[in-house]
Ligand code: HEC
């Protein structure tokens with residue numbers, strides 16, 4: 562058969578510059594972008610979206626960072642970018658390209674040398690390809706946000722979401738997540754970073770310095786962007802209103818007792834390398850435990866723990882863990898089975914958040930985590946004392962709402978989408994000029 566060219570599109574919806582930028586965004590083979598076809602922007606942001614992963618950017622002077630969806634953010638339209646607000650133009654991704662992607666970069670070395678500080682002199686206007694990349698990212702405006710499946714078929718808000726909108730207003734959420742962008746983030750320097758109690762030691766820094774807080778994220782498109790928070794520490798929307806940061810204690814820094822022991826994976830090769838710090842504590846049976854002393858209860862009061870654990874139980878099973886605080890049994894909590902195979906090989910690590918016990922004021926508290934049966938492994942324990950839980954009140958106040966108000970609020974949050982961003986309801990089947998359906 563004779564070869565034919567069949568045009569897939571009658572006319573290209575993207576402008577020449579945005580189309581050129583989109584090609585660069587996807588092109589790992591371009592040596593300006595990366596070495597040996599290693600990666601391109603699309604590796605983590607396919608279709609401008611996120612990949613659901615949290616990367617360890619400690620080596621970049623940052624920390625654990627949850628991939629952001631670029632949809633709806635319009636490049637710089639939501640202010641300084643990144644969780645730590647460390648870039649003031651999309652052209653600053655030249656830094657990541659040169660320093661971490663193994664790319665040659667789009668600028669000349671001299672141009673890069675004089676513009677390397679991401680908050681210093683601009684890189685815009687120096688290179689057409691880099692400007693095209695920025696134009697493509699900027700084109701991911703409100704209409705690139707997906708339509709929320711939690712809306713009614715005609716695009717209107719469900720009755721629960723309408724009620725939830727009132728809860729959102731009454732709970733003061735809009736003071737930081739300000740409509741219509743649902744963020745207060747802007748271009749001002751120094752940026753407005755908020756400490757809403759979510760920081761952990763693993764949150765790392767900002768541009769190699771101290772991280773004092775997080776640039777308030779938009780809530781548009783939220784239904785499709787789990788996990789949440791800068792470090793992915795909230796797995797679900799419900800977790801956003803419970804989980805906080807705190808002090809992180811590697812289990813191997815505690816004291817194993819009753820026959821429990823530290824597994825050091827530099828010497829013990831039976832496990833994989835997913836435990837943090839390459840060590841964990843194994844509780845091999847009833848009465849074996851891990852003791853944490855010198856726990857700081859702050860001003861004293863109700864506190865929480867997040868335990869990173871593995872165990873010998875199948876998925877769907879469970880095993881009891883006694884939690885003792887200052888010598889008295891607080892509760893035997895149930896750790897869900899993680900499904901290791903073989904079951905003694907501790908690999909599938911999970912996190913459990915528990916709260917409601919009381920710590921005394923000051924740093925003289927002792928917490929003991931003790932097995933009721935064979936076998937539990939503990940990798941690390943996050944301790945959020947009363948002061949920390951208070952700091953997280955902008956979000957944790959939701960826990961004090963009635964279950965129905967809480968469900969309504971979450972119904973509203975799940976409905977925030979392109980229609981919310983556009984301010985009016987586009988027809989349900991509209992095809993947008995930028996090609997997103
Ligand atoms: C290895 C995965 C990965 C690659 C490759 C990648 N990103 Fe990202 N991207 C992330 C992560 C993780 C974050 C959150 C990091 C942070 O906030 O510090 C992010 C955040 C962003 C943001 C911030 C959005 C906002 O509003 O805060 C933009 C813009 C962005 N990336 C654009 C790009 C561009 C352009 C490229 C290609 C030059 C690229 N990314 C390549 C993982 C990646």
Ligand code: HEC
Nearest residue numbers: 732733734737755757759775776777778789790791801955
């Ligand atoms: C004082 C400012 C402030 C207030 C008030 C506030 N938030 Fe936030 N919110 C933040 C900051 C900052 C973050 C990012 C925290 C992080 O990543 O560690 C955040 C994160 C979130 C997230 C996760 C977003 C994501 O993409 O990961 C949701 C959902 C959220 N807030 C909803 C709410 C709701 C609902 C309320 C009202 C009950 C509220 N917030 C009140 C500042 C605020």
